[in-house]
Amino acid sequence: MHLELRQLRVHYPGRPRPAVDGVSLGMKAGDIGVLIGPSGCGKTTLLRAVAGLEPAQSGEILISGQRVEGPGVHVPPERRQVGMVFQDYALFPHLDVAGNVGFGLGRGLSGAERRTRVSDVLALVGLGGTEKRMPHELSGGQQQRVALARALAPQPKLLLLDEPFSNLDVDLRERLAHEIRGILKEAKATALFVTHDQLEAFAIGDVIGVMHEGQLHQWDDAYTLYHRPATRFVADFIGHGVFAPATLKRVGTQVVVHTALGALTDGAECPLPAAFRYGQCEVLLRADDIIHDDDAPVKAEIVRKSFRGSEFLYTLRLATGETVLAHVPSHHDHKVGEWIGIRAQVDHVVTFQREGGAAAPPMASFPV
Known part of the structure; x- marks a missing residue:
């Protein structure tokens, strides 16, 4: 060195x-x-x-x-x-x-x-x-x-x-x-x-x-x-994103990560549910992990929007109360208060111990 x-x-x-x-x-x-x-x-x-x-x-x-x-x-x-x-x-x-x-x-x-x-x-x-x-x-x-x-x-x-x-x-x-x-x-x-x-x-x-x-x-x-x-801290400091509640469940030989946006992965490399109390954790969702899709079954309300030139940064609230961020092309100019369809497209799922939860490894990541 x-x-x-x-x-x-x-x-x-x-x-x-x-x-x-x-x-x-x-x-x-x-x-x-x-x-x-x-x-x-x-x-x-x-x-x-x-x-x-x-x-x-x-x-x-x-x-x-x-x-x-x-x-x-x-x-x-x-x-x-x-x-x-x-x-x-x-x-x-x-x-x-x-x-x-x-x-x-x-x-x-x-x-x-x-x-x-x-x-x-x-x-x-x-x-x-x-x-x-x-x-x-x-x-x-x-x-x-x-x-x-x-x-x-x-x-x-x-x-x-x-x-x-x-x-x-x-x-x-x-x-x-x-x-x-x-x-x-x-x-x-x-x-x-x-x-x-x-x-x-x-x-x-x-x-x-x-x-x-x-x-x-x-x-x-x-x-x-x-x-x-x-x-x-690194997850929060770098880029735009939120920590959303998730639950890990074992189905046969696989582990499924359940969120308000649906199952993010069923990959064999997921952490076992025992890594977190009751399998409950938080998953990092970046703004570029959330895709605007009018045909998606999950809808979210636009509560804030920031114009970034080629795109908007939307702050969205799901019906369940969770908040997510999304980068959306600026020609999709929706109004605050409007409900739009969204879906998760996550290449790397990263999970963390829920704040205030039981002691557990600070982070687990796996490819989707």
Whole structure:
């Protein structure tokens, strides 16, 4: 592993719980990892610990196989060969673009070598020919590229990015995330990125970690996070969905999952009813699991609608009282209060212990 964290723990004095609590993860060389989670979940503290800016109370950090943090070991930030890009860019206003990018280069290079490296890295980020421009002459997106070029110039072993797009508008942020992913891949850089924006995370990350209250709940690719969430928090945090009551029943050699929308599966890989008290659980239903079908026997009332351009996000209430969400093409423009037919089309059924229920495994998933 190019970056490895082993049971990392960072605890600020006077705080009731650790800011980072026993986090373990690994990244291969060339991977782009992303940490997401609500404010205060510990993702920026974790990034700062990797950079050497926050000491860890326990656990280990290894970069390229070298232990830089651990019992009796704390390699200072300047010796970790780590580059960092901050959300405020931190460009020097009195230096031109070339001066900013070349600032982090060591003194072992000649003037010609420095100029060549600055020119090469500016070309990499799409800013060739801007060497003499000043930061105030650049757009926010261009300033962010200069900050990225400055971090890449010394060819660090690891690049850390702390919410680098938070000062940019939404459209520019997602576009720049795609572009920077391409830049990092071309540079063959290993990078760990922090954001609170899921679209950014999905656009840039090879692997994504969801954090909550200092703990890493899941470290996986975007598809798995969405379709096979490891915990209830991940299921709730990623995407749109609801937890609907369900009952598992064994019929012969098969297990059937009964919901208000009908049986979702009869697959042999279902958890046994004994996994939950009386077989009662909750099933995760994503908005894209619910299909608008006028011929469906199950009807639901539209209680809320949000226009999303190509589609509506409908909040629907069944006659039994359960609420579900559905993505519906925007040319199906039904009114609030109208009843429409719906059916479930679930590729991956994911079940959870009912809140307030008996202790049971937190999650079971199986293909349909």
